[in-house]
Amino acid sequence: MQQKLNLYNTLTRKKEVFEPLHAPFVGMYVCGPTVYGEPHLGHARSAVTFDILYRYLKNQGYKVRYVRNVTDVGHLENDADSGEDKIQQKAKLEHLEPMEVVQHYTNIYHEELRKLNVLPPDIEPRASGHIIEQIEMIQEILDNGFAYEVNGSVYFDVQAYQKDHNYGKLSGRVVEDLLGNTRDTEGQGEKRSPVDFALWKKASPTHIMRWPSPWSDGFPGWHLECSAMSRKYLGTTFDIHGGGLDLMFPHHECEIAQNKASCDHGEGARYWIHNNMITVGGQKMGKSLGNFINLSQLFSGNHEMLEQAYSPMTIRFFILQAHYRSTLDFSNEALQAARKGYTKLMNGLNILKKIRYTEDTAAVEPDAKLNEELLKLTEDCYRGLNDDLNTARTIASLFNLLKKINSLNLGQIKMEQLSRGTFDTIRDTYQELVLEVLGLQEEALGDVEEMLDLVLQFYKEAKEAKQYDKVDVIRAELKKQGIVIKDLKTGIDWAYEE
């Protein structure tokens, strides 16, 4: 496979060939959730998108260190002086310790992502576990003259930074424009300029989450954790930084500024990857609009917008059938179509498990053209992924391949028309991409107990008809599954074999 992976880099606004700094190692940092609420479809999109990147990089032989954080402190409700921490606010509301809130929602996040078959990251650092690193970074930024202290709080000095650097290079913002924007001048208070942002906030007397620092008892600003933790685990220059498009500004812009301001010789992330939003009726799905659907609601169908429940793999397929940089519109119709498409791919997997390559027995000529066509289809599957992780194209190619697999299964294409190499290639490609790279897996079949009841019904009928050969077969086959039939006076039942 001579194709190379191309990724769209937000920094350059171009697709670029991905070349890691220190192949075969790849460092990848992705912004995880702020754990103060249940994960919704939008979280799933981000997680699945970067799961594909992680899986594909590993599939291509890279040794990836995947770091995805959990924000458990410092994410303010607003940027004004009275800004309250999201976690703390939730804790007050629910009469819980902040860390109880954090643990609760982190657990749910993990649980839901596991259902979506999203691989866990290699390191999952928490902001609260890296206060020391963050304080150190603030000190460096202060020492370099890019921050100032006011009343125990420390703010990043964007205009000082702007003299030698380019604040806005990621998001395309221009500092003068930002300054000219007088839309919201209230609550600036201590900040010298509205574009400055907090590195450290002094805690008010009632604030529960607080740590000692050289400046005050307080807590770190939200943007800082990602700078500090990515540097700690991946270095001052690393390969990939990912996150939702809505984090591009100000979060990621601030991150870059902090990295540069604390350590000028590091580049930070070289490739910035942003996934687009899920929309509902063309509008962004988000907390503030209240139009979001939690993953648990999707899985249970318990939401007014949902006509039915949708399985985790249906959701995963739904996400993968669009390119990650496009918005993806939620609708019941789209999810129902996704469910069918997913099932179709799974049926292909089952067929491949069953069919075997058979050597030429009949006088059927190997079909060179067909072999070539099939091999091209397998290449197309990878071509999609290599073109900026275009899973939509990969899935389309897999469906094309599936058509041939189905034809092969029905004998419309004779196995002898293929070479063994071609057959192995299409089988391996299909299985590898569906299972390992796209991360689609079979979901449990229907109710096992109901199926067992059906078998017991046949057992009963066979016994009544005195067809003991059939009876013996049923018993033997069930025993292979670790199940024994119990003929009781009261009826027939089953139990696990002890």
Added chain:
RNA sequence: GGUAACGUGGCCGAGUGGCUAGGCUCAGCUCUGCAAAAGCUGCUACAGCGGUUCGAAUCCGCUCGUUACCUCCA
């Protein structure tokens, strides 16, 4: 107001200037005891108007429409 996108057939959703992605839906056919599945066939679209070009869904301009970011959001 500033910045950036987007507008593709009944629906979702790809798309490198020329060789009509794919899925779902619908209709027909093959197969089938009846079905289902699968295969085949059909429904052939690119917001509008100009321009560049031998040729544009794809490049450029204008118009209309939708959205995102600029405040928290994956």
